[in-house]
C-alpha cells in the first residue's frame with residue numbers, strides 16, 4: 001500500500017540505522033513525543049537497531065496517559081447520573097479513577113456507551129431528547145477539530161441536550177515544560193506528525209531557538225522514525241538546532257487552516273493539569289465563551305472535584321522521560337494491562353503497556 005509499505009521496508013530501515021551509526025560520535029538523548037511513535041519504536045524493535053550512544057526517551061504524547069485522575073472521577077460522577085448517557089472512545093472506559101472506571105459504572109447500570117466519533121454522540125443526543133448526552137473529549141490537537149465540529153453542529157441543529165467533558169491538551173507547552181525542567185535530559189525531539197498535520201510547526205521554532213534543541217516533525221512508521229532520528233542526530237552532530245519536517249507527505253508548515261480556524265472559534269487556550277506532571281500553563285483547550293453552554297463540567301457542577309494520584313505510580317516520571325516503565329516497582333506485578341494502576345498501562349499508546357506487551361519484560365519478571 002502506498003505510503004505504508006515503503007515506510008515499513010526492512011532494507012530501507014537497516015540503511016538508515018547504518019547511517020545513524022556512521023554519523024554518531026558521542027552519546028545523545030532523544031525524545032519521541034507521541035505515544036503512537038513509542039508504540040511503533042517498541043513494536044518494531046527500533047532501539048535494537050540504534051548504536052548504544054543513542055538513547056530514546058518516551059514523552060507525554062499518549063492522551064489517555066496524561067488525562068488527570070480527577071477528570072476520570074468527574075466523568076464517573078457524570079456517567080453515574082440516571083439522566084445521562086455518557087459516551088466515550090473505548091480506551092477511556094478502562095482508565096482507573098480513584099475508586100473505579102467507567103466500565104464499572106456501566107456494570108452498575110449506568111448508561112455508558114462506546115462511540116467511534118463525537119458525531120455519533122451527537123446522533124445519540126438527537127435520538128434521546130429526554131436524556132443529557134455527554135461526550136468525553138480527550139486528546140491532543142489531533143482529535144480536537146472533530147470535537148469542535150460536534151459542538152458547532154449541536155449549536156447549528158439546536159441539540160441542547162449535548163455537551164462535552166473537555167480534557168484536551170496541547171503539545172508545545174508540554175515540550176517547553178520538559179525542556180525547562182532542571183531534570184531534563186532531552187537533547188533532540190521527534191515532534192508528532194499528526195499534531196503538526198493539524199497545527200503546522202510554526203510554534204516549534206521559538207522552542208528550538210530558546211532551548212537549543214533540534215526538533216524534527218516525524219511520522220509513525222518504522223522508516224519514518226529512523227529517518228527522524230537520523231535527521232535529529234545529524235543536526236546534533238553538526239551543532240545545529242533547527243526545526244525540520246520528515247513527515248512532509250502529510251505536514252505543511254501552516255498546518256490545516258480550516259481546522260485551526262474551527263479550533264480558535266470553539267475552544268480557548270487554558271491552563272491544564274497533566275496526569276503525573278501537574279498543571280502546565282496554557283496547555284489545554286476548554287470551551288470558548290461562545291460555547292460555554294456545551295461545557296459538561298459547568299452543567300453538572302463537577303469543577304471542584306480534586307484527587308491525589310496513587311503514590312506507587314511513577315507515570316509522571318515515565319511521561320517526562322526521567323525513568324523507564326520497568327523502573328516502576330509496580331510494573332508487571334501489581335500493574336499489568338489486565339489490572340492497570342496508571343493510565344500508561346491502559347492505552348496501547350502508553351509506554352508501560354508498550355514495554356509490557358512488546359519487550360517481553362513480563363517473561364523476565366515471571367521467571368524471577
Ligand code: SF4
Nearest residue numbers: 313314328335342352
Ligand atoms: S507500571 Fe503502572 S504503576 Fe508503574 S508507572 Fe506504569 S502505569 Fe504507573
